[in-house]
Amino acid sequence: MSTKPQFYLTTAISYPNGAPHIGHAYELIASDAIARFKRLDGYDVFFLTGTDEHGQKMLQTAQKEGIEVRELADRNAANFKSMATALNASNDDFIRTTEERHRLSCQAIWKRMEEAGDIYLATYAGWYSVRDEAYYTEAETTVGTDHVRRGPQGTPVEWVEEESYFFRLSRFEQPLLKHYQDHPDFIGPDERRNEITSFVKSGLKDLSVSRTAFDWGIPVPGNPKHVMYVWVDALTNYLTATGFPDEQAERQHFWPANVHIIGKDIVRFHTVYWPAFLLSAGLPLPQRVFGHGFLFNRGEKMSKSVGNVIDPFALASHYGVDQLRYFFLREVPFGQDGNYSHEAIVTRINADLANDLGNLAQRSLSMIAKNLEGKAPQLQNLLPQDEAILALADALPEKCRHLMQNFALHQILAEIWRVVAEANRYFATEEPWIIRKTDQARFEVILAVTSEVLRAVAIMAQPVMPVACAKLLDLLGVPDTSRDFSHVGVKGRLDGGRMLPAPSGLFPRYVEEDTSAQDTTA
RNA sequence: GGCGGAGUAGCUCAGCUGGUUAGAGCAGAGGAAUCAUAAUCCUUGUGUCGGGAGUUCAAAUCUCUCCUUCGCUACCA
Numbered sequence: 001m002s003t004k005p006q007f008y009l010t011t012a013i014s015y016p017n018g019a020p021h022i023g024h025a026y027e028l029i030a031s032d033a034i035a036r037f038k039r040l041d042g043y044d045v046f047f048l049t050g051t052d053e054h055g056q057k058m059l060q061t062a063q064k065e066g067i068e069v070r071e072l073a074d075r076n077a078a079n080f081k082s083m084a085t086a087l088n089a090s091n092d093d094f095i096r097t098t099e100e101r102h103r104l105s106c107q108a109i110w111k112r113m114e115e116a117g118d119i120y121l122a123t124y125a126g127w128y129s130v131r132d133e134a135y136y137t138e139a140e141t142t143v144g145t146d147h148v149r150r151g152p153q154g155t156p157v158e159w160v161e162e163e164s165y166f167f168r169l170s171r172f173e174q175p176l177l178k179h180y181q182d183h184p185d186f187i188g189p190d191e192r193r194n195e196i197t198s199f200v201k202s203g204l205k206d207l208s209v210s211r212t213a214f215d216w217g218i219p220v221p222g223n224p225k226h227v228m229y230v231w232v233d234a235l236t237n238y239l240t241a242t243g244f245p246d247e248q249a250e251r252q253h254f255w256p257a258n259v260h261i262i263g264k265d266i267v268r269f270h271t272v273y274w275p276a277f278l279l280s281a282g283l284p285l286p287q288r289v290f291g292h293g294f295l296f297n298r299g300e301k302m303s304k305s306v307g308n309v310i311d312p313f314a315l316a317s318h319y320g321v322d323q324l325r326y327f328f329l330r331e332v333p334f335g336q337d338g339n340y341s342h343e344a345i346v347t348r349i350n351a352d353l354a355n356d357l358g359n360l361a362q363r364s365l366s367m368i369a370k371n372l373e374g375k376a377p378q379l380q381n382l383l384p385q386d387e388a389i390l391a392l393a394d395a396l397p398e399k400c401r402h403l404m405q406n407f408a409l410h411q412i413l414a415e416i417w418r419v420v421a422e423a424n425r426y427f428a429t430e431e432p433w434i435i436r437k438t439d440q441a442r443f444e445v446i447l448a449v450t451s452e453v454l455r456a457v458a459i460m461a462q463p464v465m466p467v468a469c470a471k472l473l474d475l476l477g478v479p480d481t482s483r484d485f486s487h488v489g490v491k492g493r494l495d496g497g498r499m500l501p502a503p504s505g506l507f508p509r510y511v512e513e514d515t516s517a518q519d520t521t522a
Numbered sequence: 523g524g525c526g527g528a529g530u531a532g533c534u535c536a537g538c539u540g541g542u543u544a545g546a547g548c549a550g551a552g553g554a555a556u557c558a559u560a561a562u563c564c565u566u567g568u569g570u571c572g573g574g575a576g577u578u579c580a581a582a583u584c585u586c587u588c589c590u591u592c593g594c595u596a597c598c599a
Contacts, residue, residue, distance in 0.1 A: 015598095055598080056598075058599095124597090135598095169596095191593075191594095194525080195593070198524090198525050198594075199525095199595070201525095202595070207596080209597085230599065231597080264593085267594095269596095269597095269599095338534095347548065348548095350559095351547090351548075352547095358561085360558085360561090361558095363559090363561080364557085364558085366557075367557060370557090414547090417547095424562060425562090427563090428555080428564090431555085433555095433557035433558090434555095434557090507559080509559055509560095
């Protein structure tokens with residue numbers, strides 16, 4: 001086991017009854033940036049993502065397509081897996097809830113909850129709409145003038161009773177409230193904590209945690225007529241991946257997770273049900289749950305009927321993976337909803353990446369190539385303005401680390417780009433292209449300072465743009481072993497004289513191919 | 523209905539516990555420079571800080587009220 005501090009983070013697992021969409025991509029990209037950040041900051045990271053493959057919807061989709069549900073799961077899970085690859089995610093594991101290890105884990109946590117006396121067999125009754133295939137509470141139904149009771153969708157409902165296991169969620173109302181109070185960071189962002197707290201305060205009912213209507217799920221131990229309610233099944237994946245219940249498992253020490261990164265729509269499952277299950281099973285709770293926002297296409301929610309569903313594979317190949325990652329994380333305050341559009345993506349790519357950073361690298365590195373025969377200049381004889389810009393760059397790890405405590409990914413990027421902007425001002429003010437004619441030594445210092453700032457920027461931006469930053473670090477002649485955050489600043493200063501490779505463009509400007517192609521995201 | 527957010531420049535948003543002429547980025551306008559991916563740098567905003575009332579020496583920042591908008595209000599995931 002590593003002596004480094006450990007950090008375990010997860011995405012939600014995706015429900016693969018369809019193709020991955022932009023929301024999946026966003027969550028994965030953000031989580032990956034956090035994972036990479038923590039690795040570069042000296043943590044032993046375990047980053048998990050995967051697919052949640054059980055439940056009635058999978059069954060229905062398979063039926064519709066005329067294939068076996070297993071086949072559907074295999075096919076679509078493979079899609080999600082390849083999305084992770086396409087987006088350059090650095091997940092250490094990819095869990096599928098149909099795996100044997102997960103069955104063992106779910107049945108183990110179930111038994112623990114049962115032994116704790118929190119699971120009992122009873123009858124689940126409710127108003128069921130065959131058309132909607134959903135249960136509704138009495139309050140959600142209305143009786144029309146024709147004396148027919150209907151659900152919210154206007155479809156007729158009937159009273160159905162089904163044998164079901166229940167989880168004594170009601171018992172956990174006070175323990176949960178106490179936990180929220182004692183651990184104010186448990187639910188983030190703050191708005192979500194308020195919502196959940198008021199939800200729990202309004203009272204918790206026991207939860208039906210098994211189904212008999214279908215069998216595509218994990219059998220309840222000792223009563224295989226029942227399969228577990230999908231959320232018992234799904235949430236437990238986080239535990240499964242650490243090897244639970246095997247206490248000798250290699251990754252056993254990663255539990256409890258440091259953070260679950262999830263969409264805001266499933267915060268309740270992660271901050272009410274999940275901790276209640278764990279409390280019942282006598283297991284430690286995850287430290288934090290963070291609900292990110294949704295991405296909207298020009299302010300509109302994506303939907304198949306509107307026809308604005310975007311394929312993340314297409315986006316990544318059209319704009320570039322690093323560019324897409326940068327856009328999502330820079331443009332949208334993490335935790336809030338955000339918008340994306342072709343215009344916004346192009347603006348970010350061209351203004352921030354090509355112009356501000358790419359061009360700065362290009363103009364400075366090509367000066368080194370042309371005037372210094374590709375030999376890196378020595379950082380020495382610094383003037384106050386040199387010290388000032390270096391101090392800004394050197395301060396980045398601490399600032400970013402602080403911002404990362406709240407997963408403020410957009411602010412981290414803003415902070416880094418503040419340094420880039422300052423470096424551009426520095427470069428323009430120092431006018432190395434003029435100094436070169438009169439003062440060769442000073443010319444070299446300016447380039448050395450600029451290179452040094454670029455080195456810090458490249459190191460800090462790696463979590464978001466791993467490929468481009470690696471390329472920039474290559475161009476700067478930074479050894480592979482000197483690229484973590486501890487190398488920003490004095491400790492990582494490189495000696496002059498090292499030979500740099502021939503500079504080449506970092507971020508090409510995005511140029512519209514033709515007007516008809518503008519509608520990639522429309 | 524209940525609870526909780528939000529409404530600040532053309533656009534996206536910062537503005538913590540109230541205090542000098544309300545900020546940033548993008549877009550727009552003018553200029554400088556020419557090393558560089560026609561990139562960069564400088565200058566440039568007469569904004570009823572949603573409406574109204576109140577507290578205060580002083581409010582975008584506190585209180586009340588109204589308007590608009592969004593989220594949560596349990597077993598599809």
